Every structure is written in structure tokens, then in C-alpha cells.
Amino acid sequence: MVYNRRMRSSWVVLLLVPRLVAAEPGKLTLDQVIAKAVANPRVQMAQSDRDSAEARSDEADAARLPRVKVTAFATLSPEINCNDPQCTSTTPKNFALRFSGLFAGAQVDVTQPLYTFGKIQHARNAARAGVAAQTALADEAAGDAVSDAARAYWGLKLARELGGMLDDGIEQIEDTKKHFDESKSITITDRQRVAVLLAQAKAQRADAAQGEGQALAGLRAITGVNDAEIDDVELAPIEHALPPTKDLGVERRPQRLAAKSGATAAEELLAMEKSYYYPDIALVGSALIASAHGVQDAPGVFANDPYNRSGAGIVVGLQWTLEPWNVKARADRAAADAHKMRSQAQLAELGARYDADTALAEATAAHTKVDAAKEGEKAARTWLASVLQNEAIGTAESRDLVDAYVGWFTLRAQWATAVVAWNVAVVRLGRATGEFRAAGSRPR
Numbered sequence: 001m002v003y004n005r006r007m008r009s010s011w012v013v014l015l016l017v018p019r020l021v022a023a024e025p026g027k028l029t030l031d032q033v034i035a036k037a038v039a040n041p042r043v044q045m046a047q048s049d050r051d052s053a054e055a056r057s058d059e060a061d062a063a064r065l066p067r068v069k070v071t072a073f074a075t076l077s078p079e080i081n082c083n084d085p086q087c088t089s090t091t092p093k094n095f096a097l098r099f100s101g102l103f104a105g106a107q108v109d110v111t112q113p114l115y116t117f118g119k120i121q122h123a124r125n126a127a128r129a130g131v132a133a134q135t136a137l138a139d140e141a142a143g144d145a146v147s148d149a150a151r152a153y154w155g156l157k158l159a160r161e162l163g164g165m166l167d168d169g170i171e172q173i174e175d176t177k178k179h180f181d182e183s184k185s186i187t188i189t190d191r192q193r194v195a196v197l198l199a200q201a202k203a204q205r206a207d208a209a210q211g212e213g214q215a216l217a218g219l220r221a222i223t224g225v226n227d228a229e230i231d232d233v234e235l236a237p238i239e240h241a242l243p244p245t246k247d248l249g250v251e252r253r254p255q256r257l258a259a260k261s262g263a264t265a266a267e268e269l270l271a272m273e274k275s276y277y278y279p280d281i282a283l284v285g286s287a288l289i290a291s292a293h294g295v296q297d298a299p300g301v302f303a304n305d306p307y308n309r310s311g312a313g314i315v316v317g318l319q320w321t322l323e324p325w326n327v328k329a330r331a332d333r334a335a336a337d338a339h340k341m342r343s344q345a346q347l348a349e350l351g352a353r354y355d356a357d358t359a360l361a362e363a364t365a366a367h368t369k370v371d372a373a374k375e376g377e378k379a380a381r382t383w384l385a386s387v388l389q390n391e392a393i394g395t396a397e398s399r400d401l402v403d404a405y406v407g408w409f410t411l412r413a414q415w416a417t418a419v420v421a422w423n424v425a426v427v428r429l430g431r432a433t434g435e436f437r438a439a440g441s442r443p444r
Contacts, residue, residue: 117278
């Protein structure tokens with residue numbers, strides 16, 4: 001009996017259609033493999049960097065708000081008394097170890113920035129661009145994880161497909177060899193030719209078993225599940241229409257967006273450094289109170305009494321650190337960084353287009369190979385069936401049988417390999433066009 005697996009042409013992988021496909025308990029569908037891969041530590045690290053960038057953005061936004069400084073103290077109060085009503089002299093006159101009661105006080109200083117010549121605004125813009133860059137990098141990490149997950153999932157299916165094909169083929173060859181051994185009309189050359197074919201098939205089966213073990217190990221490493229196993233859905237090509245070259249959507253590629261946002265952040269930091277040539281203007285308010293139980297309060301607002309006092313005030317202040325040489329050096333460094341980031345953004349633009357075009361070329365070639373290998377496998381299967389019929393009635397030559405088996409094995413393996421290449425190419429094309437997100441959502 002010739003090995004033959006029924007293809008389900010209507011099957012569409014879950015990666016492309018938002019619906020659930022039931023899997024056996026404990027066996028992962030493609031969507032589940034992808035979900036676990038996107039949740040792996042590499043993507044989580046990228047998401048943590050994004051969270052850190054969001055915190056820095058909040059910090060930059062907070063620079064617009066008032067800064068409040070509170071100072072409070074408490075200690076033993078010295079004992080000081082006035083010698084006359086105007087308190088022009090006191091007892092003691094100088095320091096003495098005389099204490100009575102508590103000496104305590106507090107001061108509140110509030111600074112509200114009014115105008116900083118763009119320092120705060122540029123810092124906020126740079127921080128927001130940093131958030132956008134880190135978000136895009138997290139999405140890029142998710143795209144890498146999805147691509148790895150697809151390779152592991154379909155690589156395991158390919159290994160098992162080849163293994164099953166070889167198992168059936170080995171069984172059929174062994175039956176043929178047994179028949180040849182029992183027949184007195186078969187020459188030694190014919191018997192040896194079939195024996196060599198059987199040995200080759202067993203060696204290929206060992207290679208398929210090794211590939212299956214490696215693919216399963218990769219799957220478990222990507223998903224983080226030590227006993228992960230995939231579903232039994234038959235290997236079949238994804239139904240997916242390839243976009244034209246002009247509609248690839250490379251502008252959505254996260255790597256490109258990250259580089260572009262990084263260039264924006266660098267430009268804003270350059271503008272912020274230049275703003276340090278100018279002062280900061282702020283509204284400053286201050287209030288204080290102090291009281292010493294053991295100190296007699298001196299009359300008059302002009303008396304300098306550090307122990308008993310209170311007051312409040314508000315002014316418009318200017319702060320300016322005059323160091324134009326340092327500002328110029330920092331601005332020059334920021335300008336160099338901005339130029340580098342602009343060049344990197346241009347390189348990312350070229351890279352995104354190259355990656356998308358390459359992915360499209362691979363997908364197109366793989367789709368053509370799937371169709372060609374399918375037709376070839378069908379013809380080889382018919383050829384093998386015909387030879388087996390002739391062999392059953394004793395009219396087949398061993399060379400014909402070997403050639404038919406080799407042809408069918410080769411075309412079947414090429415079809416399975418082409419299907420996996422096509423399926424992976426579709427995922428890679430989606431990654432190249434920014435389809436995948438670390439949060440699990442996709443652009444509309």
C-alpha cells in the first residue's frame with residue numbers, strides 16, 4: 001500500500017484567521033505556540049524597557065508641576081530673656097548652657113516653573129519618542145518570537161511528515177524484499193538493488209528522527225514548556241494571498257518605527273541642550289515659622305530674632321548658570337548623536353524594504369514550489385502504484401521499482417519541505433510588514 005495523506009485544502013492556520021481550533025488536551029495549536037513564544041523572557045525584557053521609558057516620560061511631564069521642599073526641625077530651646085522693653089540686651093549675652101522647653105520650626109519652599117526656553121517641552125517630547133521607540137522594539141521582539149515559533153511548529157510537523165512517509169515506505173520495501181527473496185526468478189542484482197534502497201530509506205528515517213528530536217527541543221525551549229507537544233493537524237499550505245510589492249506596508253515595520261522615533265528623540269535632546277544657553281524663569285514662594293519656648297520674643301519687625309519668627313513671600317525668580325562653553329560641548333555631542341540616529345533611521349528604512357522584498361520573493365518561490373511539487377508527487381504516486389501492480393503480477397523490474405520509490409520519496413519530501421517553507425515565509429512576510437505586536441494586537 002502506497003503512503004498517502006489526505007490534504008485539507010480548506011484548513012487555514014490560526015495565525016491568519018481569528019478563530020480557535022480545538023486541539024487535543026495537552027497539545028498546542030499554532031496560536032498557542034505563538035502565544036507562549038510571545039510571552040517568553042526575551043519579549044518580557046523588551047516590554048520592561050518600554051515600561052521604563054513610560055516612567056521616564058511621566059518624570060519629564062512632572063517637570064511642569066511645582067516642586068515643594070519642606071524642612072522641619074525640633075530641639076531643646078535655649079533660655080534667653082530681654083533686659084529692657086526694647087530687648088536691646090539679653091541675658092545671657094552670649095552662649096550659655098541654659099535650656100527651657102522646646103525649639104521647633106518649619107519652612108516650605110515652592111517653585112513653579114514659568115518659562116524655561118523649551119527645556120521642559122523638549123525633554124517631554126524626547127521622552128515620548130523614547131516610549132514609541134521602546135514600544136516598537138518590543139513589537140520587533142514579538143515578531144522575532146512569532147517567526148521562531150512558526151519555524152519550530154512547522155519544522156516539527158515536517159520531521160514527522162517525513163518520518164511517517166519513510167515508515168510506510170520502509171514497510172512496503174521490506175514486503176517487496178521479502179517477495180524477492182522468496183522468488184527464484186529474481187536475480188541477485190535485483191535483490192541487492194532493493195536491499196540498498198531499504199538501507200537508504202532506514203538511514204533517512206534516522207535523519208528524520210534526529211530532526212524531529214531537535215525540532216521538539218526547539219519548540220519546548222521557545223514555549224518554555226518542558227513537555228510541550230503540538231496538535232495532529234495535517235501538514236498543509238496556508239491559504240494566503242500575497243500582496244503586490246507596492247503594498248507591502250513596510251512603513252509599519254517596528255524596527256523602522258523604532259529607528260525613526262529614536263531620531264526624533266535625538267533631535268529633541270539636541271534642542272534641549274541648546275536651550276541651556278538661556279535662563280529659567282520660575283515663581284518661587286516660601287513660608288516659615290519657628291518658635292522657642294524659652295526665648296523671650298523681641299518686639300518689632302526689624303529685630304533679628306532667629307528663635308521666634310514667621311513669614312511668607314512670593315517672587316518671580318530667574319536662575320541662570322552661565323557656562324556657554326559647556327553648553328556648546330554638550331550641544332555638539334547631541335548634534336553628533338542626532339546625526340547618527342538620522343542615519344540609523346535611513347538604514348532601518350532600507351533594511352525594512354529589503355527584508356520585505358526578500359520575504360515576498362521567498363514566499364512567491366515557495367508557493368510556486370508547492371504547486372510544482374504537488375503535481376510531481378501526484379505523478380510519482382501514480383507511477384509507483386503502476387510499478388507495484390506490475391510487481392504483484394511478476395512483470396516489474398527491480399530497477400523500475402527502485403526508480404519509482406526514489407521518485408516518489410523525493411517528490412513527497414520536496415512537497416512537504418515546500419509547504420513548510422511557504423508557511424514560514426508567510427509568517428516572515430507578516431513580520432517584515434509589522435503585523436505582530438507584543439501586546440497581541442494587530443493593526444487594522
